[in-house]
Amino acid sequence: MAIKKTRSLCPVCGSVLEAEIEEDDGKIWLVRTCPEHGKFRHLYWSDSEMYHRFAHYDAIGRGVANPQNPVTSDTCPTACGLCSNHHSGTLLANIDLTNRCNLDCDFCFANARACGFVYEPTFDEIVGMMQLLRNEKPVPAPAVQFSGGEPTMRDDLVPLVKKAKELGFPQVQIATNGVKLANNPALAQQLKDAGLSTVYLHFDGVKPATNPFLKIHTKALENLNKAGLGVVLVPTIIKGRNDNEVGDIIRFAADHISIVRGVNFQPVSFTGAKNDEDIDKERITIPELIDDIEAQTDGILKKNDFYPVPCVLPFSDLVEAYTGRPQVRFTAHEHCGAATYVFVTKDGMTPVTRMVDVESLFAAIELMANKLKKGGTINKYATLLEGVKELHTSFKKGEKGSTAEFWKLIGKTLIGQNFDALREFHWNALFIGTMHFMDKYNYDIERVQRCCIHYATPDGKLIPFCTYNSGPVYREQVWKKHAKQQQ
DSSP: OEEEEEEEEOTTTOOEEEEEEEEETTEEEEEEEETTTEEEEEEEESOHHHHHHHHTTOOOOOOOSBSOBOOOGGGTTSOOSSBTTOOOOOSEEEEEOOSOOSOOOSSOSSOGGGSSEEEOOOHHHHHHHHHHHHTOBSSOOOEEEEESSOGGGSTTHHHHHHHHHHTTOSEEEEEEOSHHHHHOHHHHHHHHHHTOOEEEEEOOOSSTTTOTTHHHHHHHHHHHHHHTOEEEEEOEEOTTTTGGGHHHHHHHHHHTTTTEEEEEEEEOOOOSOOOHHHHHHHOOOHHHHHHHHHHHTTTSSOGGGOBOGGGGHHHHHHHHHHHOSOOOOOOOOTTSEEEEEEEEETTEEEEGGGTSOHHHHHHHHHHHHHHHHHSOTHHHHHHHHHHHHHHHHHHHTSSOSOOHHHHHHHHHHHTTOOTHHHHHHHHTEEEEEEEOOOOTTSOOHHHHTTOOEEEEOTTSOEEEHHHHSSTTOHHHHHHHHTEEEEO
8 A cells, every 4th residue: 555655766777766655564665666677665664553653753844044056856866965855954964084994894884995095085174064064054063973984094083073162063973983992092081172072883782793893892982981971882783693682782881871872773774786685684674673672671662662853843842932043953754763762770771751751741842832932031931830830740641650850850951941951861861762774775765855964075065864875875976076095
């Protein structure tokens, strides 16, 4: 049964095709036909019930005023810049500092060591990219992540982090394999002192068989802990390789809560040539991954504990209504990812959904935002007070009685305007999320147009993650255009 129409790509020639998202046998499929290469039907989501639950959070963003490439509606995804068909601003900006790497992993978006040339923007070019992001309208990009290749290969990484903070980025991150952080204990402290917020550490498992760099990662975590620099573990999950360790990875994170702030699972995307048999064998969708999490945590985390990214839009509406200023809006496609929080105590892990009824919390926040939009400045404080009383109902509906800590944090934030309370919440909680980046087999152009993770390029463009790394693969075009020398 056809659910909706979209556009996709032929996985052979890359042509843009009309496509349908279909429901069949409890699963969601992406179907399209290429005049030259025939019909293709690939798995989109493995659980139609969860697909429909997430669809309720559909939200279209307002796009950006700049940088924007005005084009007609039929040019996506070949006019990235961002183009005028794009609906979301930048939540997280990626900047590739280099394509050099000190490892050779078999699954790599960048395929860095196979290039045959060096892509490495100058310090000034990178500063220009960061200025572009901070000048984005209506809202400057709030977070930048230095990636690659391996960003620690650059000698000027610390000055770049410092410059990012000077330019006003609240969040500055690096995505790393951890080798240099393990071998150079001083580097973690230097990055911390320069203003680095978070290290995204590639981390595929808790055993040498699934993570051959486990000793390196353990040492890197030790050095980062000494520096007080937070870490998010980033496992690439491949069915049949490490999907049996997702529960152990979460427990590892909880055991290292003093330094680990979250786990961001990335189901594998197929960037090279694959046949249907390989795809069926290794593909894991978001619902399958969350099923594994539920089974491997003995039900501590359940499928219904997870929500899509746009679910937090009421919080953006509330802050926007209170301050009168445009805020970052989480308008990623509702089927791009899923996330939740768990509180970690000496007694174990407790999902935030056991402490608060999430749906009624979102409804209360949305009601507060709507009332603030209608009222004047005098009514703001009274509206917040009234709203907090309504929030209390959602806490009382929670399964756990011990909601005092969560209630205190919300109260301090909304009434006292003490936004440091959110930092306290973050440091006492563990983020568990997953983002499934697309490949040419499950490519949905509607998702591309809603992407909130953008790459900045030396020529002043912003490119959505899934067109940079798959589909048109702008990464290859950008790297070749700005190549410095042969390796």
